[in-house]
Amino acid sequence: MIILLLILIIQQSCCNWVSEWLTPLEMQYKEPSENQFLDQNKWSQQNVELSLAKDSQDVMDDLLAVKLKLVSTLKSAKELADTLKKQIGDIEIKERYLKEAIAYGKSGVTTVNVLTTSRDPQTYIIRDGYWYICDGVVQNSIASENIFREISIPKCIGQEIPSIRDPCVFNSIIKFETIPTTRRAIYEEDNFLCLKPNFNLTLEKYQSVPKQVVYDTCKKGSIKSLADNLMSCGTRILADYTYYPNRKLPTDLQEYCTEIDGSCKLIVAWHLSNSSIENHETISNDKAFKRTFLKMGLFKQMKV
Template structure:
């Protein structure tokens, strides 16, 4: 009986030792897996003890009421898909921003064009008033290569030639209605009625015409349409009949290139000084009139030859340009 009892005790101890060894081996074998899951789902401060409500451990959440662990493990592929940005939404947002930027740029461009056109119209209006002496008086000095300088007074489109010198109005006069007649320049000398100077024009159209009859050597004739109005571009017609020249130059002077060179030389400079009437100053864009006496300066210069046609315009005095453009000795005292 004692031997049997001793045998049972030894069998129990052996079973206990075997069970403990097996648990330690399983725990050691499963430790990497447990550590991987614990590190992945635990907070940065490390794993929390079991039994704390809402604490993440071993890829689960412990519920205090049910004393159960809810598995929150998800496949890694699903987590990667959730963490990736939505490129479709980003592309649509970028496209919308670019379209808004382009629309804003278009509106700014149209506004700038409108402002440039309005400014150009104001400049043309002022230049037309200066060249015609509208609502005031214009003193004009014409210098051309091949001829002596000429001086004119222009009042509302009516030209007179001053055979002498033009005296500008005094700059220190009081602003009074009775002094209105004294603000205009005067001719000190003989003032005679005249037409527009044949060498003064403000825009040009060049024609290369077809010969009217057969020649041994073919060449085209050059005709110019010299117009009194201002135009921002110099037009040109190539190889047209003479009839088209007559039809399209109804408001200008038709002249051949040779005739223009003989009469005016290849360079002509018109120097305008405009004195507007004070009662009409609000009707004209006079912000360009920066002279001390309140006058407006306009310089229109042309270089016309067989090879080139050039135009220069300045809404202010440019003495250096005038000295460069006209180099004849007899105009030194004038410019």
């Protein structure tokens, strides 16, 4: 009996010791309670929110940097475009001034050969807007190897006869299709041309306008009907200018005169017909252009 009691006491003591020793381990590894899940989810959610907030701020910072860089690039592009626009404008002004000087013989002397499809070629000398026909031979300057040479000017070996500006030479054109003033069996508009001595960048056209618009628009040009112009000049007109500048021409324009004798070349050519009006213009002496546009020596045989 005593032995059984002793065994029971020992067993009870062992159970209490094992229970005390294993309880912390059991608490550590047993399944988490609902409160523990809530705490862990709250902690995870806070971490996610912090991470998202950090990522969002990084994205905003990147977008702001891109925006600032884009604004800077657009500003630089606008400044460059404005600079190029100004430079192009300056060049256009110089080019137009030079073409006007060539066509009018300003600050120099110009010789011009006029070729059309309806009459013989004509050669003129132009000084300060005044036209002369050379009754003889025009002798152009001969290039010199001396770099200190003066640019010589062409001379008429013969008699210079004052002349009006060649009616077949013009530097820009406006075409009008006007409402007929008299009744016809078939409605057909009349074609009129405003031939202007100054250079325009584009070919202007007016369609279905009263005749008064022609007079109001063409105050600094000559008005001709398309039929009259074709009869007197033909469908193709070519003016081949050679310009010899003097010291009065600005230096920055004289550098365009790159011919061996220091002259400038300008070719202005027009094709006029009932169906089309075209302008061809170049500052260089392009012989291939002249051959393509108007066959020299065959101008009378070309059909209108």
